[in-house]
Structure formats: C-alpha cells, structure tokens
Amino acid sequence: MIEKDALKSLDEKKKNWEKKAEKLRQVKSRPRFITVSGEEVKELYTPEDLKNFDYNEKLGLPGEFPYTRGIHHTMYRSRLWTMRQFSGMGTPRQTNERYHYLLNHGQTGLSVAFDLPTLMGFDSDHVRSLGEVGKCGVAVDTLADMEIIFDGINLGEVSTSMTINAPASILLAMYLAVAEKQGIPFAKLRGTLQNDILKEYIAQKEWIFPPRPSIRLITDMMSFCTDHVPQWNTISISGYHIREAGSTAAQELAFTLADGFAYIEAAIADGQDVDKFATRLSFFFNAHQDFFEEIAKYRAARRIYARRMRDKYKAKDERNWLLRFHTQTAGCSLTAQQPENNIVRTALEALSAVLGGTQSLHTNSMDETMALPSDKAALIALRTQHVIACETGVVNTIDPLAGSYFVESMTDKMEADAEKYLDEIDRRGGVLKCIDEGYFQREIARAAYRYQQEIERGERIIVGINDYLVEDEVITIPILKIDETVEREQVASLRKIKSGRDNDKVKRTLDDLAMAAKGNGNTLKAMLDCVRVYATEGEIVDTLRPIFGEYIEPPII
Amino acid sequence: MTVLEKFLSGDQAALARIITFIEDRQEKYREVLARLYPQSGRAVKIGFTGPPGAGKSSLVNSIARLLLARGHRIGIIAVDPTSPFTGGALLGDRIRMVDMPTDGSVYIRSMATRGSSGGLAAATGNVATALDAFGFDFILIETVGVGQVELDIVDTCDTVIVVLVPESGDAIQALKAGLMEIADIFAINKADRPGSENIVAELNMVLELKRNKIEWDLPVIATEAINNKNIDRLLEKIDAHLGYIKTSGLFEKHRREQIKNKLFGVMQFHFNNLIRQEIGRITDLDKVISDIYEGKSDPFTVGESLLKKISGIQPLH
Amino acid sequence: MSEKIRVLLAKPGLDGHDRGIKVIAAAFRDAGFEVIYTGLRQTPENIVNAAIQEDVDAVGVSILSGAHMTLFPAILNLLKEKKADQIILFGGGIIPDEDVAALEKSGVDKLFTPGATTEETVKYLREAVAKRKRDEKII
Numbered sequence A: 001m002i003e004k005d006a007l008k009s010l011d012e013k014k015k016n017w018e019k020k021a022e023k024l025r026q027v028k029s030r031p032r033f034i035t036v037s038g039e040e041v042k043e044l045y046t047p048e049d050l051k052n053f054d055y056n057e058k059l060g061l062p063g064e065f066p067y068t069r070g071i072h073h074t075m076y077r078s079r080l081w082t083m084r085q086f087s088g089m090g091t092p093r094q095t096n097e098r099y100h101y102l103l104n105h106g107q108t109g110l111s112v113a114f115d116l117p118t119l120m121g122f123d124s125d126h127v128r129s130l131g132e133v134g135k136c137g138v139a140v141d142t143l144a145d146m147e148i149i150f151d152g153i154n155l156g157e158v159s160t161s162m163t164i165n166a167p168a169s170i171l172l173a174m175y176l177a178v179a180e181k182q183g184i185p186f187a188k189l190r191g192t193l194q195n196d197i198l199k200e201y202i203a204q205k206e207w208i209f210p211p212r213p214s215i216r217l218i219t220d221m222m223s224f225c226t227d228h229v230p231q232w233n234t235i236s237i238s239g240y241h242i243r244e245a246g247s248t249a250a251q252e253l254a255f256t257l258a259d260g261f262a263y264i265e266a267a268i269a270d271g272q273d274v275d276k277f278a279t280r281l282s283f284f285f286n287a288h289q290d291f292f293e294e295i296a297k298y299r300a301a302r303r304i305y306a307r308r309m310r311d312k313y314k315a316k317d318e319r320n321w322l323l324r325f326h327t328q329t330a331g332c333s334l335t336a337q338q339p340e341n342n343i344v345r346t347a348l349e350a351l352s353a354v355l356g357g358t359q360s361l362h363t364n365s366m367d368e369t370m371a372l373p374s375d376k377a378a379l380i381a382l383r384t385q386h387v388i389a390c391e392t393g394v395v396n397t398i399d400p401l402a403g404s405y406f407v408e409s410m411t412d413k414m415e416a417d418a419e420k421y422l423d424e425i426d427r428r429g430g431v432l433k434c435i436d437e438g439y440f441q442r443e444i445a446r447a448a449y450r451y452q453q454e455i456e457r458g459e460r461i462i463v464g465i466n467d468y469l470v471e472d473e474v475i476t477i478p479i480l481k482i483d484e485t486v487e488r489e490q491v492a493s494l495r496k497i498k499s500g501r502d503n504d505k506v507k508r509t510l511d512d513l514a515m516a517a518k519g520n521g522n523t524l525k526a527m528l529d530c531v532r533v534y535a536t537e538g539e540i541v542d543t544l545r546p547i548f549g550e551y552i553e554p555p556i557i
Numbered sequence B: 001m002t003v004l005e006k007f008l009s010g011d012q013a014a015l016a017r018i019i020t021f022i023e024d025r026q027e028k029y030r031e032v033l034a035r036l037y038p039q040s041g042r043a044v045k046i047g048f049t050g051p052p053g054a055g056k057s058s059l060v061n062s063i064a065r066l067l068l069a070r071g072h073r074i075g076i077i078a079v080d081p082t083s084p085f086t087g088g089a090l091l092g093d094r095i096r097m098v099d100m101p102t103d104g105s106v107y108i109r110s111m112a113t114r115g116s117s118g119g120l121a122a123a124t125g126n127v128a129t130a131l132d133a134f135g136f137d138f139i140l141i142e143t144v145g146v147g148q149v150e151l152d153i154v155d156t157c158d159t160v161i162v163v164l165v166p167e168s169g170d171a172i173q174a175l176k177a178g179l180m181e182i183a184d185i186f187a188i189n190k191a192d193r194p195g196s197e198n199i200v201a202e203l204n205m206v207l208e209l210k211r212n213k214i215e216w217d218l219p220v221i222a223t224e225a226i227n228n229k230n231i232d233r234l235l236e237k238i239d240a241h242l243g244y245i246k247t248s249g250l251f252e253k254h255r256r257e258q259i260k261n262k263l264f265g266v267m268q269f270h271f272n273n274l275i276r277q278e279i280g281r282i283t284d285l286d287k288v289i290s291d292i293y294e295g296k297s298d299p300f301t302v303g304e305s306l307l308k309k310i311s312g313i314q315p316l317h
Numbered sequence C: 001m002s003e004k005i006r007v008l009l010a011k012p013g014l015d016g017h018d019r020g021i022k023v024i025a026a027a028f029r030d031a032g033f034e035v036i037y038t039g040l041r042q043t044p045e046n047i048v049n050a051a052i053q054e055d056v057d058a059v060g061v062s063i064l065s066g067a068h069m070t071l072f073p074a075i076l077n078l079l080k081e082k083k084a085d086q087i088i089l090f091g092g093g094i095i096p097d098e099d100v101a102a103l104e105k106s107g108v109d110k111l112f113t114p115g116a117t118t119e120e121t122v123k124y125l126r127e128a129v130a131k132r133k134r135d136e137k138i139i
Ligand SMILES: Nc1nc2c(ncn2[C@@H]2O[C@H](COP(=O)(O)OP(=O)(O)OP(=O)(O)O)[C@@H](O)[C@H]2O)c(=O)[nH]1
Pocket: A436, A552, A553, A554, B051, B052, B053, B054, B055, B056, B057, B058, B059, B093, B096, B144, B145, B189, B190, B191, B192, B193, B223, B224, B225, B226, B227
C-alpha cells in the first residue's frame, strides 16, 4: 500500500515523535483505551500497520468480491437503505392504525413485532400469557388477527419483515393465507422472517422445541419458499440479540456467521441446492456505541461470508457470495437516565451502520428502555435516518472510510478474531454441539459480566449512569402505556373466532400436520391448511410439542 | 410451636428450616439430629453420579416422576460445587426439575459443597437423615459432576447409578478412574446421540469380567432423559438392585457399614474439635514450633506427647 | 459455622432477556452467596414453592416484559398465603417510577431499575438479610 522508502522515512520520524509522546503519555484522559468490546486500541495507526495490505485481495471494488466495500456497485447513490422501524403493539387493530401512520410518513417497509405469548407459541387465553398480551408487540392467535393487521395494505406492494422465530412457520402461513384472501400470488410477496432459532438458544431464549426439530421446521420452510414464495427472505440470521445479551463485537460477528453457516449446511444436507436458497438468507446486526469497531465488524462480515460461500460452500452464483444485512441500533446502549441522550447515541450508531454499508436500518426510540415507543419518539427515531441520509453527505461516496489505517487494521483484526471463534466452534463439533454444551451462552455471560464490572470500576463511562449524573432527575418524555384492556379484548375476540369456526376441519388439519411432522411431509404446507380454517397458533404448537419435545436450557452463568 | 415440632407434624417449610440449621451447623444442630435419627432408616437412598452435563439432574427428574406415579413421596438433594475463591455457589440443578407437583409429595433441595471434595457436601448425609425422618420413601441424591470418583455417594446411598454419555468416549476412562467400583447400574444417557450402541457394547465387554465375580449383573441401560425413553427400564433395574441387596443381606451389611462410618465420623469430628481446642490452649505453642523448626525436636515425638496430655489416649503404633 | 446467604433468582413471565439476572447471579456468587437459579419462565407458584423448599433468605426476580404489575403481586400473595413472607422479595427490571412506588408499598422490599450496579445490589441484600429477624425456636 505504501512504498519502502516512505516506510523508512516514517520509521525515522516516528522515533522522534515517540520521544515527545513518551512524556505526554504520563497524563491520561482515560484509565484504559479499550473498545466497547474491551479490546485495546493503539494510540496511533500508520502505514506500518498495513505493510502487507493487498488492496485487491482485501477490498476490491464495491459490488465485487470480496465485497468489503459494499455489496452494490453504486451503494446509496442509487438507492438508500430501507428505513424499517420495528413496531407492533396492543391489538391487531391498533397495529394496523400504526402501519397506516408510518406508511403515510415516509417509511418504506413494514416490520411486525409480536407480543411474547405469540413469540412463545401460547394463545392469548393461556395461563402463561397472563399480563403479557399485547405488551411488547401485537397479539396474534389466528388468521383473523393477521387479516386485521394488514387490512387496507396491499401485500403485493409492501415488503414486510416479521420478527418471529420459534413459531415462524405458523406466522408465515398466516401471512400467506392473508395474501390468498387479497388475491395476491405468493410469488409477488416480498419480506423477511427472522426465523433464526439458533440465536434463541444462544441469546434471546424464546424457544419452543429443541434445536434439531427446530432446524427441520426451517429447512421445510426454505424448501417451500424456494418453490412457491421465491422473493421471500426466509431467515434473517441475527447477531442483534447476541450482542444485546452482552457479547463482544467479535463474538456477535462470529456466532452469527456460525449460525448462518449451520443453516446453510442443514439445507445442503436436506438435499437443497445452495445456489437456489442462499440468495434469500440475510443477516441482522447490532449497531453498538463503538463507532469504528462496528464499522470494522460490518466490513469483516462481508469479507468472511463471501470467501466461505465461494470457496467452502461452492456457491456459483455471485449473488450468493454477498452478505446483505439489516441493522438495529443497540437497545442495550440506551439509558433510562436522561433519556433524551439516547437520541444522540442512536444517531451515532445509525451513522456507523450506514458507513458500514447496511441494507436496512431500524433506529431505536429514546424511550425504549422504559416502554414501547410513543408516536413522538418513534418519529424522531425515523427522522434521525432522514437527517443522516439527506444532510450529512455520507451517502455521496461509497465506503468513505476505506484505506484508513485504523479502520483497515480494525477490519483485519475483527476478521481474524471471528475466524478464531469459527475454528473453535468447529473444534467443538459445530453450532448445535456448542449450544448443547452451553459454550456460546457461557462466553456471552462472561463478556456481559466483564462489561458490567468495567462500568462499576469506572474504566468505562456511561453518561448518566456512572458520570455526568443529574440529581433528582424527573423524566419528562411521554411514555406509552399499554392499556390493560387489550388482554381482555384479545381473549374475547379469540373466543369468538373459536366458536365460529368449523372445529372438525380444524381437527382434521391438525391431525394432518401431526402426520407430516412425524413423517417427512412439509410442515409449512400442512400449517397453511391449519391456519386457513382458523386453527390457533397455540393449537398448532400443542400439536407439535409431543412430537418434537420441548427445550430446557442448560443452567449457565 | 418449635420448628422441630412443626417438622414432626409434617410441615415442609419446617423441614426446609431444619435442613438449613443442619447445613449451617448452627448451635444445637446435633441435638436436632439426635432427635431425628431414630425416625430415619426407612427411606431408600439412590445416588446419581457422573461427569458434568451427563444428564444426572434430568434423570433424577424422570425417575422421580415415575416414583411419584407409584404413589411414593420423594426427597431430592442436588449438590453443586462451591467456588473455592469466593465461597459462593451457583446451584442450577433445579432447572431440570421444574413443574414438579407442589402438593408436598416431592421436596427438592440444592446444596453447595462448601469445601468438601468427595462429590457431596459434608452435611449431605445429615440432610438425607432429615428427609428420611420426615417420611420420604425415596431420597434421590445427585453429586456434583466432576467426573472422577465420588466416594461419598457410596457411603450415603443404597444404590448408585453412574451416568455416562455416548460422546464421553471416556467410558473406559471413567472405569479406570474407579467408577466401576462404585456403580451398581450404568445409565448411558443421551442415547439419541450417535455412538450410544458402541459405548453400551464397550462397557458390557469390560464389565463381563467383573460380573463373573459377583452375583449382581451390573446392568447398562441406554436412556434418553429428555425424551423419557427407557426411564422405566432404569427404574426396573433400580428395583431389581434393591431386591438383590435385600435378599442377599448386602443391604443390612451396607447400612451397618454406613453406621460404623457415621460413628467414626462423629467421633472424629469431636476429636478434631478437641484437638483444635487443646492446641489453642498450649501456651508455649510458639516455642514448641520454634524447637521443631530449629531441629531440636520433631513433630512426631511432640505430637504423641501432646496427645497423651490432652486425653490420656495412648497412641497406636 | 456461619450462616450463608441463600438467594433464589428467578425470571417469571415470558421474556427471555436474562443478561441482567445472570450478571447479578455471577455477582452474588462472587460475593459468597449461594445462588439458586431456577431458569426462565417460572410461574409464581413454582418460584414460591422453590423458595420455601430451599429456605432462601431472599427471592430476586427480574421482569423486563412489562408484566411486573401482574407478577410481583402474584408472588407476594403466594408468599403470604404460604406463611413464607419472612422471605425477602426484591427485583429489577424496566419498571416506571410510579409502579416502583406502588409495588414497594405493597411489600416488595426493593426494586432496582436500569443503571443499578451489582455492588449496590450485593450491599442491599447483605443489609436486608442482616436486618431481618426470625423469631423462631428450633428445638
Ligand atoms: N440429547 C439429549 N440431551 C439430554 C438428555 N438428557 C439430558 N440432556 C441434556 O443435557 C444437558 C445437561 O443435562 P443435566 O440433566 O443438567 O445434566 P447434569 O449431569 O445434571 O449436569 P450438571 O449437574 O451440570 O453436572 C441438558 O441440556 C439436557 O437437556 C438426553 O437424553 N438426550
């Protein structure tokens, strides 16, 4: 990257500089200079750090292998990232209203958040659902709820992302059934399911079945979508939750990629052609507070993925080499104290995601540590993206930080650290084995504990938490409270559906599903029949539970 | 009402308090034990040992459910290690035993080793006595999973189940480490995993030699705790083993042995205290130590003469 | 022998965000406590039953899903019903100030909200356990 003579003269200059710096180093503005992940950062990066840097091998051009600089030739000059704010709340009707509001205010994709009972496969009238219905998202029990959520929204024209994992097939089946009713062919549907069960065992803990049958549900869905819903992104392989659970950036990167490769291997083992399904896999990363570390993470992710897809999994179609990803700013970086500061945090995090080349972005609302976002907070969060896109100039040129001694060094280090983890996972017998043994869970819990200790020792300052406090702070931002009547309303509407449907048909389709699950039938296809006759999510899960078993986590701290 | 009286009337919360009392060795805990001991002796004690994560807790859970279905009352003790650095402990075995009936038919207690190294806590035996006296029919005891021989379990239980897994591949290793000597039954858990037939066959081969020498046939059962597979067969073997030791007289022999060990243990405990106390009383202890340090004397001679002074006991030679 | 502090940590409700409770569990262990971790999604019945069987000094509960106004009262009532209200109930989570006030008034000993340190929590529990008196005669 730099000529020999220049390096030599730099070396001499550096000796001089070192003498002066030596004295000044006695004074330190911070006790340690570490990233959010606890990695030491050098005082200075120079061409010496990139001595053997081969531009073509490491970076190449945007839209070309190894995609370090971005997956599109023209990046944001042609098309901005998709601004996709995750939302969903209360009853299906309230959610539908919020979607119409967001679409009218310039949002370009829908994103559905479900409540915890839905995420865990319990109907709203289940005892375990008590107090949780409609709290962290919208409650969906049957197709009827899904029909209301998308009422007046043409499914052929929007792209919809659904944050759902363990029961993802059921919710996809419902979405497909709504499309049928609207007369939209499956082939026209665009959207993404999170459907990443591996990271549930690793981090988010919203599971139902044990890992192996869960993977079966996913491979069934992948093959169904390849045949019938070709534009649907089947899995959004998520590091977001791994990071929220307390991992470092390198762990987030490595564990997420490992999960992705595990799905790919499972589908290949199922007899599917990597070139047919891999285009519909995408990733979902966290944008945390350490600006450069995050940018390095996204760049390294693309490079590692491209190499493996081409060389290890032998994908021939170039489109299958590129790692597309969604980003959400880090919920765990927000503070309940002085919540307005969260707007600034989110803006910086969002900027790192854009500079890292994200395909879509969710920016958190400032009140997220306290409740679901209020309208005002949600709008500020969306406007943050508009400001970055229109006012800062960062979209003018592609991958503007490329060539920075620091950023390229960080990118290389991130790649090397992630590769080390990937090797370790292989050595331990693969992702499922590591889950069984609690390897990921333990690594993450340790990192989280270390991070907390750094804060408590004052090695890490969090504004408003361990420094720059405001005494007797009164929080003045409005907080959205979910009305406790939501639960009652939802339970009542579920009862009504149940009493109005054809229970014989429900039983028959559920029996067919059980048959498919026990044998080799496609479970998604069978679920589609169940939801069409208004079988509830809970009934479908209860049908599968005795066949697949239930997951219990290893106790790991 | 005293806690002990509540205990005797069948109050589980009082049982829990008494156990804490015994475990913490609070004042008069021996008096409590002395009151409970005569009421114990009826319960059958089954031990589960084996490497970490083999599925001990899961098996305890499944066996307990079968025993509950037979109408028995079950006490469970699950032991996890105390951190030698902080004295704290993380007790996680209960996670595998959720959704147990809350009607008093089952009682689960987590214990930390608190410095003991034989696989159980020093107080585990006494806690089992309390559970026994409380009226449980079966007491299931899970050791810490350190993967080496945990002899305490033999000294506490009637039947010992060694739990191994297919991948451990260290079946032979485990046998070398002496697990063969303590096992009455082997459970090869996680039989859903590849390699389980191999390890069962391998183990059976090695055990053949030993089987020829004893009357009990040392069964090896492939189980799947999470899928509830073969748990009934494991329980059949437990029944069979209990039947065998009872008819062969081993049960009584073993229990008498345990009583002997307990007696020694109690005496040793008092004796250690006595010695500690007496040593504390030696006014010129520093001088005695200096003498030994400077080579003027030796610990053997001094030890013997001190012992005589304390209790009049003549040391054995 | 000294009396060890025994504490049961539980996560009722459906959310699986156990980062906080795990950090606390590690901190308690490092402070020398015996921590009984019962895992995710325990019902109030299971939590109270386990707390009684384990004879813990305190139960710590983490709730981030917004169901705190249902779950804390349920646990409190069960503790009272089973005459086990000498067991200290404390907790943490995303809980608005007014709910904190209401819950602490109704018998939850202490609630920690985001930003609380493990050190504070350890110190709190030591003091709370020391303060509590049991009037009981064992024998
Ligand atoms: N595949 C499979 N996994 C099992 C089986 N039995 C238990 N497990 C899993 O093995 C892991 C450990 O199970 P535990 O019962 O906690 O094992 P343990 O021996 O008590 O572990 P420690 O007390 O930590 O030493 C858990 O994740 C269980 O779900 C089984 O039959 N098959």
